[in-house]
Amino acid sequence: xxxxxxxxxxxxxxxxxxxxxxxxxxxxxxxxxxxxxxxxxxxxxxxxxxxxxxxxxxxxxxxxxxxxxxxxxxxxxxxxxxxxxxxxxxxxxxxxxxxxxxxxxxxxxxxxxxxxxxxxxxxxxxxxxxxxxxxxxxxxxxxxxxxxxxxxxxxxxxxxxxxxxxxxxxxxxxxxxxxxxxxxxxxxxxxxxxxxxxxxxxxxxxxxxxxxxxxxxxxxxxxxxxxxxxxxxxxxxxxxxxxxxxxxxxxxxxxxxxxxxxxxxxxxxxxxxxxxxxxxxxxxxxxxxxxxxxxxxxxxxxxxxxxxxxxxxxxxxxxxxxxxxxxxxxxxxxxxxxxxxxxxxxxxxxxxxxxxxxxxxxxxxxxxxxxxxxxxxxxxxxxxxxxxxxxxxxxxxxxxxxxxxxxxxxxxxxxxxxxxxxxxxxxxxxxxxxxxxxxxxxxxxxxxxxxxxxxxxxxxxxxxxxxxxxxxxxxxxxxxxxxxxxxxxxxxxxxxxxxxxxxxxxxxxxxxxxxxxxxxxxxxxxxxxxxxxxxxxxxxxxxxxxxxxxxxxxxxxxxxxxxxxxxxxxxxxxxxxxxxxxxxxxxxxxxxxxxxxxxxxxxxxxxxxxxxxxxxxxxxxxxxxxxxxxxxxxxxxxxxxxxxxxxxxxxxxxxxxxxxxxxxxxxxxxxxxxxxxxxxxxxxxxxx
DNA sequence: AGCACGCCGACT
DNA sequence: GTCGGCGTGCTC
Numbered sequence: 001x002x003x004x005x006x007x008x009x010x011x012x013x014x015x016x017x018x019x020x021x022x023x024x025x026x027x028x029x030x031x032x033x034x035x036x037x038x039x040x041x042x043x044x045x046x047x048x049x050x051x052x053x054x055x056x057x058x059x060x061x062x063x064x065x066x067x068x069x070x071x072x073x074x075x076x077x078x079x080x081x082x083x084x085x086x087x088x089x090x091x092x093x094x095x096x097x098x099x100x101x102x103x104x105x106x107x108x109x110x111x112x113x114x115x116x117x118x119x120x121x122x123x124x125x126x127x128x129x130x131x132x133x134x135x136x137x138x139x140x141x142x143x144x145x146x147x148x149x150x151x152x153x154x155x156x157x158x159x160x161x162x163x164x165x166x167x168x169x170x171x172x173x174x175x176x177x178x179x180x181x182x183x184x185x186x187x188x189x190x191x192x193x194x195x196x197x198x199x200x201x202x203x204x205x206x207x208x209x210x211x212x213x214x215x216x217x218x219x220x221x222x223x224x225x226x227x228x229x230x231x232x233x234x235x236x237x238x239x240x241x242x243x244x245x246x247x248x249x250x251x252x253x254x255x256x257x258x259x260x261x262x263x264x265x266x267x268x269x270x271x272x273x274x275x276x277x278x279x280x281x282x283x284x285x286x287x288x289x290x291x292x293x294x295x296x297x298x299x300x301x302x303x304x305x306x307x308x309x310x311x312x313x314x315x316x317x318x319x320x321x322x323x324x325x326x327x328x329x330x331x332x333x334x335x336x337x338x339x340x341x342x343x344x345x346x347x348x349x350x351x352x353x354x355x356x357x358x359x360x361x362x363x364x365x366x367x368x369x370x371x372x373x374x375x376x377x378x379x380x381x382x383x384x385x386x387x388x389x390x391x392x393x394x395x396x397x398x399x400x401x402x403x404x405x406x407x408x409x410x411x412x413x414x415x416x417x418x419x420x421x422x423x424x425x426x427x428x429x430x431x432x433x434x435x436x437x438x439x440x441x442x443x444x445x446x447x448x449x450x451x452x453x454x455x456x457x458x459x460x461x462x463x464x465x466x467x468x469x470x471x472x473x474x475x476x477x478x479x480x481x482x483x484x485x486x487x488x489x490x491x492x493x494x495x496x497x498x499x500x501x502x503x504x505x506x507x508x509x510x511x512x513x514x515x516x517x518x519x520x521x522x523x524x525x526x527x528x529x530x531x532x533x534x535x536x537x538x539x540x541x542x543x544x545x546x547x548x549x550x551x552x553x554x555x556x557x558x559x560x561x562x563x564x565x566x567x568x569x570x571x572x573x574x575x576x577x578x579x580x581x582x583x584x585x586x587x588x589x590x591x592x593x594x595x596x597x598x599x600x601x602x603x604x605x606x607x608x609x610x611x612x613x614x615x616x617x618x619x620x621x622x623x624x625x626x627x628x629x630x631x632x633x634x635x636x637x638x639x640x641x642x643x644x645x646x647x648x649x650x651x652x653x654x655x656x657x658x659x660x661x662x663x664x665x666x667x668x669x670x671x672x673x674x675x676x677x678x679x680x681x682x683x684x685x686x687x688x
Numbered sequence: 689a690g691c692a693c694g695c696c697g698a699c700t
Numbered sequence: 701g702t703c704g705g706c707g708t709g710c711t712c
Binding site for chain 1: 710
């Protein structure tokens, strides 16, 4: 704040509008009546263009001199005293928006939760009263980070250490642990310990995880390390009021452990000392709202601004993190003792023609499962939920489809009627449109069918199915076979005594740039739920991937994947921006960037009657220029009317231009399933 | 997005 | 002479 007493202060305001042409700061005079309440960070109302037309926004800064040469309007209103747009957060969203040709207000809407008047009032009242003395820290002995060499993590908590030492790619400990009565992946405990270590040193810490289950685990571990008033949860899963309450707490001037999902790295934080991100390769870490800034990029930008420590932790390294390790931006840290989790490829050879064979389990794996079941639960990972993921006509073999929407039919459980995977409609008296047959047969095996077959193969074992439809959080010890879709595996007390990864071949067959990465992540995450020394068996996968998994070196897979992408000039070796819009508009936008060095263009290709898609590829060094030019193209597209035909439509709605940076999707589309097929549900994770 | 400004056709 | 059509451009 630099307002002098004599001069009239000028408020610089970020207007809450998705229009790219309004994505800058607007100057307003502060009327005398608002002199005290108009402070940086507050929500304000301002006139825009015409008197009477009110826009809402955030007061970003107070300055002495206007930068706009013209007559200024006056601030209309200060909405509340809460300074919800923290200066560091504004710097972050400005940079993130610039990097992705997006608008700061789109990001502000994502990062600052909607106002809850009652919550805000009580918080402001509590702030005005003498703030209660924070609980004494620590309540427990100062936490160490278990399982890692102390010297490898010491630089994280030493602000004087070179910044390259303070950014770490951390490999998670691949086994479950018990923390005050609850079993969780060891990584959850590691994140909690890192956060607590920062808070106890007087610095705030942000922990960003993919989903709700991860939040629960880390929260549970944190509860044993820090007093409750040193922990703030900011995930979207909780009720709006709680979420806003948690958000407001991050504005307080005291060190906090801030725990949230993918936008957590954009939360305000007093004296930010550490950002820790779990599993950056999980699709949930990719923001879908415009401008689609990935949690990893948010964390990297925030680290740069705050000069804090950064931990990108995962079991399986993403190619993006691998790239940052290779260029020396991140320092790789693995658990002490270098105990690696080995995932053993198992020959496809099936044992005889018994029940295990029908359940497509090789004889060696069958033996391992049978032995493991004697001492505790066993995990079986499968690719698909339901009983039969696909149905086909018994007569001609054609895929059975929904009568109304043409979606593929599947069977949820044994004996249940076929249902459409798209619209959910039941196909009660189905008949084949090609050969008139009324009989169908199942194709493939989902979790329910695998469970049925395993139940027969292992009589006496309790069978539990865990998938997106029937989520299961935790498994007690006992003779239990857990059949789970990838991503939905529950944590077992004491760890699984064996983990069997089925359907590997099918998972790898998906046509996508990231298949290998995704599969390795799914397998490593499941493997990390095994008890130490329990066998982890991967069925039906060979080659270099299997070899690297067998030696416990999944980073080698990331390195070779990245090398492939370099050769092909695919992300993350380069950055990409996908353009979608009317042919003329896309061509115009491409023309502004095509000439730049280190930039090339794929397409445009037709998407539908009125739109084309093109992909701009560019070196990291060209990012700022490309984003700036594409942003200008967005402004042009938004402000110029479509050339109207002399004919009918009075005001033809123009096809908007869409620009999306660093999105994998266009590369996936290029080689996706048969035309008309919809993308499968992202994962079997629990929603909410 | 809205909304005002501005430059060419039919009206009292 | 003016009213009003909608293309054009701007928003502190």
